[in-house]
Amino acid sequence: MKVIKRKYYILVAVLAMLGGLFGATGGNAQAAKADDAFIQEMAQQYQAIRDEFRGQYDSDLKRIREDYEQFLQKSREDQATLEKLLDEDLAYLTELLREDYKQLQAAYGKQSSYRSKLQEYDRAINPNYSSGPLWKYSKESTKSYSSSIHWKFNNEINPNYSSSLMWKYSNNVNPSYSSSIMWKYANTMNPNYSSSLMWRLDNESNPSYSSSTMWRYAQGGISLTTAREQMATIFANARKDLQAARDEAVNDMNRLKAETESSIIALRNNSVEKLQLQRAASLSQISSIRERNFGKGITPDKLQISFDKIxxxxxxxxxxxxxxxxxxxxxxxxxxxxxxxxxxxxxxxxxxxxxxxxxxxxxxxxxxxxxxxxxxxxxxxxxxxxxxxxxxxxxxxxxxxxxxxxxxxxxxxxxxxxxxxTTPEESGDILPSETEEPVTGSVTTS
The missing domain is CATH 3.30.457.10 (Copper amine oxidase-like, N-terminal domain)
Known part of the structure; x- marks a missing residue:
């Protein structure tokens, strides 16, 4: 009798197990249909967010690169303008002073008492005579002379010169430069960059990613209602965080752009001011030497430097x-x-x-x-x-x-x-017009 009861309990247990197995299989088959529709819906929502923020990133990167290229081009044009004006001015001064020296030599060269005076003046007006007044101006005007005024400005606008203002700007625009502003922005939107915002959103939307919301739903760990509520919260938070990251990157780039442009323009203007001061000091020294030795100084034309089209x-x-x-x-x-x-x-x-x-x-x-x-x-x-x-x-x-x-x-x-x-003229103001005749008379080099 005991043997029969034991066999009976075993039979009941086996039937219960089989019933549970076949029942679970039928339930999963029904759940799989629900999974397909919901999982596809969540995948589409994720794709829409990814495409939206990737589009924003591409648009931002294009504008930021254009801003950088435009300012780089403008800075190079300013440097080229400065170099041209300085070269022309040095050529003008060299020719003017050399011609003046020839006249002085013609007048005093035969007098032995003037030999040392002519030699002193000759050295002062020689742009190649080390430590001479004109050499000092020539040195500061030359961009290839290390540590000169022009050299410092030229290096700061060079994106290949390490630690320069333009180098820093260029690197932050570059999404491939590690730790740059645009590198961080690009990685934030990259679903393949581990731990990024988009990577986390991608994983939460992926039913194959272990422990994600959609994985727990697919495994039957949470209901459809719960999964939908959780994914709605995840998507809303992701949008908010992605937008905040985007705004932060754009604001950082706009701030860097403004700071770089302001610093380079200030450096350019300060360089011009220093060059004008050096020019004035050199010419003052030359004029003093001439006046001391020959009774009268010399006053060359002013150098006018402008980087504006108007x-x-x-x-x-x-x-x-x-x-x-x-x-x-x-x-x-x-x-x-x-x-x-x-x-x-x-x-x-x-x-x-x-x-x-x-x-x-x-x-x-x-x-x-x-x-x-x-x-x-x-x-x-x-x-x-x-x-x-x-x-x-x-x-x-x-x-x-x-x-x-x-x-x-x-x-x-x-x-x-x-x-x-500021002194009114009888003829009155001449108003700007495309057809107006140019102002007559000479205009200083600028």
Whole structure:
């Protein structure tokens, strides 16, 4: 009897196991159909997010590269302009001073008392005579002379010169340069880069990735409702985090772009200032030697250096702007603050009303951006074009300068040069026009 009962229990257990096995197989087959639809839906949502942020990345990278290339090209053009002007100026000075030396030798060469004086002057005006005044200017002007003013500027705009400003900018634009801004941005959006945001999202959406949300669903660890809720939260958080990472990268690049451009432009302008000071010191020393030895000094023409396509010269001095003049719809627009302050006016900007108030002595000027009517001491002045922002700078038509502060403004269409003088001329202002005759008379090299 015991044997029969034992066999009975064994039979019941076996039947229960078989029933459970076949029952589970039928349930999984039904679940697999649900898995296919839901898993496909989650895969499509993931793909949409990946494509969206990859598209953003590609668009951002294209713009960032274009910004970099444009500024690099502009910097190279500025350097080439500087080099050309310095080479021409050194050639001009060398020829001028050498011709002067010949005349002095013709006048004093036969007198033995002047031999040492002529020799001193000859050495002073020789650009190749080490430690001589003209050599010092020549040295600082040469970009190939290590540690010279020009050499330092040229290196800072060289993307291949390690640690330069342009090298740092170039590397951060490069998504292949390890730890750069764009490298981090690219990897964040890369589903194949381990531990990246997109990699984690890819894994959570993958039913074959162990321990992921979709894997737990596929394994029957969580229900369809739970899986859907969890994936909705995962996708929402992923979008938020990916967008934040994208915004951070773009903001970092915009900040680096602005800092690099500002630093290089400041270095360029500072280099020009130092070169002008060295030129003045060298020529002053040369003139002193000449005056001491021959009774009279020498004053060469000024060197005018500008990197703007449209130049502004105030009382003989060429202006260097952070925002250069521009031509818009036939009107030449110039930076109001820089020029007004150069002419002795004080400006106040009202961000709320988008207006500028300027005062000089008894004259008050009011101008609102976008409005072609300005005011001088309450009287309306009609502008050729409204004041407008270019970058962060208020730009106004050049005629407005003359009418507001009483300066004489002349436009040379041949050389794209604005001449501003603070002493009024009887002929009045000559307004900018494409058909206007060029200003007559010689113009210094610039």
């Amino acid at each position: 130049r502004v010269i105030i009382d003989g001095e060429i202006m260097v702007f952070e925002q250069p003049p521009v031509m818009k719809n036939g009107s030449t627009l110039v930076p109001m603050r820089a020029i007004f302050e150069r002419l002795g006016a004080t400006l106040k900007w009202d961000a709320k009303t988008q207006s500028v108030a300027a005062t000089k002595d008894d004259t008050s000027i009011e101008l609102t951006l976008g409005n072609k009517a300005a005011k001088k001491n309450g009287q309306v002045i009609n502008l050729d074009a409204p004041g407008q922002l270019v970058g962060s700078h208020t730009m106004v038509p050049i005629r407005f300068i003359g009418e507001s502060l009483g300066a004489t403004v002349k436009w040379d269409s041949a050389t794209l040069t604005v001449y501003i003088t």
